[in-house]
Amino acid sequence: NSGDLDDxxxxxxxxxxxxxxxxxxxxxxxxxxxxxxxxxxxxxIDYKVNGEExxxxxxxxYHDQNTIxxxxxxxxxxxxxxxxxxxxxxxxxxxxxxxxxxTSYGTSNTFQAMPAMLEQRGYSTASFHGDVGSxxxxxxxxxxxxxQNYFSKDYYKDKADYEIGYGLKDKIFLKQSVKYIEQxxxxxxxxxxxxTNHYPYELDKKNQSIEKTTTKDATVxxxxxxxxxxxxxxxxxxxxxxxxxxxxxxxxxxYGDHYGISDNHPKAIAQLLGKKSVSSYDLxxxxxxxxxxxxxxxQGGINHTYGGEIDVMPTLLDLLGVKNxxxxxxxxxxxxxxxxxxxxxxxxxxxxxxxxxxxxxxxKIYDNQGKVVTDKLSKEQQKQVDEQxxxxxxxxxxxxxxxxxxxxxxxxxxxxxxxxxxxYTYKKSDA
Ligand code: GP9
Ligand code: MN
Numbered sequence: 001n002s003g004d005l006d007d008x009x010x011x012x013x014x015x016x017x018x019x020x021x022x023x024x025x026x027x028x029x030x031x032x033x034x035x036x037x038x039x040x041x042x043x044x045i046d047y048k049v050n051g052e053e054x055x056x057x058x059x060x061x062y063h064d065q066n067t068i069x070x071x072x073x074x075x076x077x078x079x080x081x082x083x084x085x086x087x088x089x090x091x092x093x094x095x096x097x098x099x100x101x102x103t104s105y106g107t108s109n110t111f112q113a114m115p116a117m118l119e120q121r122g123y124s125t126a127s128f129h130g131d132v133g134s135x136x137x138x139x140x141x142x143x144x145x146x147x148q149n150y151f152s153k154d155y156y157k158d159k160a161d162y163e164i165g166y167g168l169k170d171k172i173f174l175k176q177s178v179k180y181i182e183q184x185x186x187x188x189x190x191x192x193x194x195x196t197n198h199y200p201y202e203l204d205k206k207n208q209s210i211e212k213t214t215t216k217d218a219t220v221x222x223x224x225x226x227x228x229x230x231x232x233x234x235x236x237x238x239x240x241x242x243x244x245x246x247x248x249x250x251x252x253x254x255y256g257d258h259y260g261i262s263d264n265h266p267k268a269i270a271q272l273l274g275k276k277s278v279s280s281y282d283l284x285x286x287x288x289x290x291x292x293x294x295x296x297x298x299q300g301g302i303n304h305t306y307g308g309e310i311d312v313m314p315t316l317l318d319l320l321g322v323k324n325x326x327x328x329x330x331x332x333x334x335x336x337x338x339x340x341x342x343x344x345x346x347x348x349x350x351x352x353x354x355x356x357x358x359x360x361x362x363x364k365i366y367d368n369q370g371k372v373v374t375d376k377l378s379k380e381q382q383k384q385v386d387e388q389x390x391x392x393x394x395x396x397x398x399x400x401x402x403x404x405x406x407x408x409x410x411x412x413x414x415x416x417x418x419x420x421x422x423x424y425t426y427k428k429s430d431a
Contacts, residue, residue, distance in 0.1 A: 025321025106141025116146025130168030
């Protein structure tokens with residue numbers, strides 16, 4: 001009801017931060033590539049096996065002087081995994097406590113999502129993925145988000161050994177995506193969702209180019225091999241972008257959607273990290289994923305701001321110079337200098353949170369060195385933690401109300417045209 005919407009606006013207003021003048025509009029009119037690195041965790045950056053970098057291309061991209069790279073950026077997904085990541089990144093709304101927004105609400109709900117906002121500013125928009133179009137209900141959700149094009153498996157030439165796991169192997173997928181990218185009117189917004197680096201991390205012999213790790217945990221040790229394969233596919237794709245002249249006139253965003261190695265493997269994780277054992281705090285830090293923004297002329301560097309997937313849309317909209325101060329977003333611009341006391345409190349879907357000061361994991365409070373301080377906080381410190389907890393609970397609950405009540409149908413931001421889902425169709429015609 002409209003009372004809920006009032007609470008939403010109150011929260012959004014308080015949470016909003018002013019754009020950074022150094023970055024606002026820097027990417028205005030540029031093509032945008034959103035490159036989804038499946039199950040790619042931050043620890044892989046600069047990680048070595050037997051002295052050899054696992055992902056040299058992504059490492060180079062991460063350290064490029066024109067790349068803003070976040071090293072305290074967390075995945076915030078729940079059961080909806082990839083779909084939760086997509087939902088957060090393109091709508092700045094959370095996934096649900098259980099299930100998936102895209103599956104349960106993607107068809108029917110009203111959204112004010114990235115693709116629609118950009119289409120209304122002259123962009124063409126497309127999502128690319130080498131799995132069947134209906135997975136995670138993408139074929140319906142993308143219409144609600146305003147995607148003009150969705151190139152799923154039907155659009156790709158397929159052969160017996162082209163696929164592994166959930167779909168086309170990344171090299172084949174990215175290579176074949178080129179002919180569709182070339183047809184997109186510029187400027188465009190293009191999302192490419194890779195999938196080979198997905199559990200159970202199996203790869204055909206001929207594509208293996210690095211040794212497995214040796215934790216003896218069968219579901220862990222192949223991870224670096226599929227990550228290496230993903231890295232090589234990115235190398236080939238970047239080569240193409242450079243040859244096509246797209247590298248220089250695009251903003252290229254890369255992100256990891258969620259963990260690849262779950263909390264159920266603490267022993268193996270400890271070994272990978274060169275530790276005796278891992279605490280709950282270590283496991284929370286293990287939820288970091290890369291978030292990198294590359295563009296010619298961008299003043300890059302490693303940014304230590306704490307943030308998560310919910311913050312991507314406001315960050316990118318500001319870079320693109322898209323005014324978004326009346327849109328409903330749960331996150332905020334990570335490049336803003338106008339920080340408020342909650343700006344760096346990062347919620348997990350289960351109500352836990354991390355921040356540069358205190359983190360709450362389960363029933364325990366940790367300081368930023370990973371020490372348990374639950375019963376050692378001063379009154380003042382306890383007050384701060386309580387405020388963080390309230391912020392997190394409120395943010396998640398409001399997001400859930402928006403989604404389950406379809407509240408955005410009652411509100412259209414100024415200058416935004418309600419998405420007409422019926423105008424999109426993704427069926428491959430034989431033209
Ligand atoms: C399938 C792919 C996998 O299309 O996106 O999703 P995930 O299992 O990572 O949620
Ligand atoms: Mn995924």
